[in-house]
Amino acid sequence: xxxxxxxxxxxxxxxxxxxxxxxxxxxxxxxxxxxxxxxxxxxxxxxxxxxxxxxxxxxxxxxxxxxxxxxxxxxxxxxxxxxxxxxxxxxxxxxxxxxxxxxxxxxxxxxxxxxxxxxxxxxxxxxxxxxxxxxxxxxxxxxxxxxxxxxxxxxxxxxxxxxxxxxxxxxxxxxxxxxxxxxxxxxxxxxxxxxxxxxxxxxxxxxxxxxxxxxxxxxxxxxxxxxxxxxxxxxxxxxxxxxxxxxxxxxxxxxxxxxxxxxxxxxxxxxxxxxxxxxxxxxxxxxxxxxxxxxxxxxxxxxxxxxxxxxxxxxxxxxxxxxxxxxxxxxxxxxxxxxxxxxxxxxxxxxxxxxxxxxxxxxxxxxxxxxxxxxxxxxxxxxxxxxxxxxxxxxxxxxxxxxxxxxxxxxxxxxxxxxxxxxxx
Numbered sequence: 001x002x003x004x005x006x007x008x009x010x011x012x013x014x015x016x017x018x019x020x021x022x023x024x025x026x027x028x029x030x031x032x033x034x035x036x037x038x039x040x041x042x043x044x045x046x047x048x049x050x051x052x053x054x055x056x057x058x059x060x061x062x063x064x065x066x067x068x069x070x071x072x073x074x075x076x077x078x079x080x081x082x083x084x085x086x087x088x089x090x091x092x093x094x095x096x097x098x099x100x101x102x103x104x105x106x107x108x109x110x111x112x113x114x115x116x117x118x119x120x121x122x123x124x125x126x127x128x129x130x131x132x133x134x135x136x137x138x139x140x141x142x143x144x145x146x147x148x149x150x151x152x153x154x155x156x157x158x159x160x161x162x163x164x165x166x167x168x169x170x171x172x173x174x175x176x177x178x179x180x181x182x183x184x185x186x187x188x189x190x191x192x193x194x195x196x197x198x199x200x201x202x203x204x205x206x207x208x209x210x211x212x213x214x215x216x217x218x219x220x221x222x223x224x225x226x227x228x229x230x231x232x233x234x235x236x237x238x239x240x241x242x243x244x245x246x247x248x249x250x251x252x253x254x255x256x257x258x259x260x261x262x263x264x265x266x267x268x269x270x271x272x273x274x275x276x277x278x279x280x281x282x283x284x285x286x287x288x289x290x291x292x293x294x295x296x297x298x299x300x301x302x303x304x305x306x307x308x309x310x311x312x313x314x315x316x317x318x319x320x321x322x323x324x325x326x327x328x329x330x331x332x333x334x335x336x337x338x339x340x341x342x343x344x345x346x347x348x349x350x351x352x353x354x355x356x357x358x359x360x361x362x363x364x365x366x367x368x369x370x371x372x373x374x375x376x377x378x379x380x381x382x383x384x385x386x387x388x389x390x391x392x393x394x395x396x397x398x399x400x401x402x403x404x405x406x407x408x409x410x411x412x413x414x415x416x417x418x419x420x421x422x423x424x425x
Contacts, residue, residue, distance in 0.1 A: 009141075012203050013132045016125050017148055019079070019195045023121060024149040026086070026188035028156025028251075028277065029181060031115035032270050033164050035252040036259070037178035041097040045256075049377015051099070051106055052252065056370030058107030059118040060363050066120035067359025068223050071205040075124045075355075076196060082120045083192040085110040090186025094179050111185075113373065115153045115251040115273065123362045127355040128203040130346045136415065138346060139296070142339035143288040150281025150335065154274040157251070161270020168266075205355065225356050228349035231411065235345060236361045238404050240368035245396035247372030248389035249311065253380070254327075261386060262320040275328055280335040287336040295416055296344040300337040301405045305398060307334035312394035315387025347413030 009017070038048045062085065070078040089109025093102060110119040126142075133141045160181050167177035225232055251273055258264040258272065283303075291299040310330035317323040342358075349357040372389075379385040 008133060008137060010132055010202065012200055013129065013141075015195060015198050016129055016132075016203075017145060019121070019192055020125060020145055021148045021152040022188060022192055022195065024115075024117070024152035025156035025159075026185050026192075027112035027117070028115045028153035028158075028273065029160040029188070030156075030185045031112060031153075031251040032157045032160045032255050032273055033178045033181050033266060034111070034113055035256040036164075036266065037093075037175070037182065038102075039256075040175040040178060041102075043099060045377045045380045046374075047099060047377075048256075049253075049374040049380075051103060052113040052250070052377070053370050053372075053374040054103055055106035055111050055113060056118065056247070056366055056373070059110055060366040060370060062108070062110065063118075063120045063123065063359065063366060064363045067123040067355065067362065070120070070124050070359075071355050075128060075203050075205070076199045078120055079124055079196045079199070080193055082110055083189045083196060085119070086189030086192070087186045090182055090189065094182045094186070113250045113252040115157060115277070117149070117362075118366060120359075123355065123358040126342055126346065126358045127205075130354055131203065131205075135347075139291055139339060139343040140288045142342045143285050146284035146335065146339045146342075147281040150277045150284060154277030154281070157273035157277060158270045161266040161268070161273075165265060165267040165270075205352075223356055223360060225353050225360070226350070228353050228357060231348055232345075232353070232357045232360055234407060236364035238400055238407070239341070239361050240364040241403070242397060242400040243365035243368035244372050245368075245393045245400060247369035248376050248393040248396075250369070250373055250376075253373060253376050253389070256380065257386065257389075258320075258323075260380065262323070264320065272324055272327070276331040279328055279332040283331070283333050284335040284339050287339050290336065291340050291343075296340045296347075296413060297405065297408050297411075299340045300344070301401045303333050303336040304401050307331075308394040308397040308401070310394075311397070312391050315390045344413060347415070348411060 035048050035052075038051060039045075043051065062082075066078045066082060086109065089105050089111045092105030092109065093111070096102060096105075112118040125145075129141055129145065130138060163184075164174075164177040164181055167180060168174055172180075222229055255264075255269045255273070258269060264272070287299055287303075290303070294302070307330045310326055311334075314323055314326050314330070317326055345357055345361055346354050372393075376389040379388045
């Protein structure tokens with residue numbers, strides 16, 4: 001496996017890698033202290049879970065509208081609009097402790113409770129990158145793209161936890177120390193706007209080398225999809241189940257779990273998730289090499305299954321050290337399905353369906369992820385159910401893995417079809 005990337009990126013490609021890195025740093029930066037901040041504002045665990053659920057639901061609605069209009073209105077404009085919504089959410093969260101105003105800001109704005117991608121960015125950037133790189137380098141490009149995001153999330157988590165604890169050591173109240181991080185999140189949104197303005201028209205759908213004249217295209221039928229409609233909707237349903245399972249253990253709520261069960265301080269929480277995200281990034285990078293050997297679907301399923309078993313075991317660990325060790329072991333293989341999932345989705349649809357396919361499957365994941373945090377918040381009220389979110393998450397993810405394999409093991413991307421033909425000659 002080569003470590004040095006050979007992706008043939010243009011200037012726009014490097015800008016998209018840069019915005020991904022900066023944005024995921026912001027998500028990691030905020031996610032470690034978000035639930036702690038909301039608790040300092042006086043919200044109960046139930047209200048925190050509800051707020052995080054509605055945050056993700058709001059992101060879903062915004063993402064669906066933006067991604068289904070991006071190709072017509074302009075990808076660059078929609079990316080800038082998404083960054084502006086990050087700023088809006090940060091300002092509102094820093095300015096009020098009123099639950100209903102926070103709810104409104106969370107619904108309209110863009111905030112990631114998990115440290116992972118939310119909002120319209122990923123779908124638009126994926127479609128743009130697929131347009132900018134050669135087909136044979138698609139999976140590798142997504143692997144490095146996810147590696148950049150994972151490392152950035154790790155550094156953000158370390159910085160968010162470290163800064164808040166340092167401020168508390170200096171005499172700042174916990175609420176104020178967390179509010180500094182919230183405002184820092186908004187500042188990063190402003191930097192993102194500056195980067196998005198540097199993108200060229202080459203990222204727009206009309207500039208793509210694979211786009212035929214409008215008169216030659218197959219008429220669209222549903223949200224930009226035509227012949228790949230059934231495939232995309234089946235993938236969206238399965239991805240939604242996976243994300244629903246993952247929503248039980250979003251990073252903010254895992255941080256709260258470590259705090260409640262073991263009394264872990266913010267800086268230690270930041271270090272835990274720094275290590276977790278570094279390992280996740282490395283596992284995503286290795287996915288391209290593994291997929292080249294066993295195929296995209298097999299990589300998605302057979303690396304995901306053992307990671308879910310490890311997730312189920314985390315709450316049964318009797319000590320903080322063992323819980324951290326098992327969590328880190330899980331993260332070391334848990335993200336190999338991410339670049340392969342993204343690459344597979346882009347490969348099995350027509351070129352002029354990629355933005356729609358990415359948007360619809362991304363929104364499906366956000367909807368799934370938005371429904372479970374409210375349940376986790378309710379479980380955390382009762383010490384007896386504190387570990388239940390880990391068990392439910394792992395079990396449902398295993399169901400997803402088996403369903404994905406059964407439904408799609410015979411639906412191969414073009415590069416694997418070609419490889420099968422060559423082996424048969």
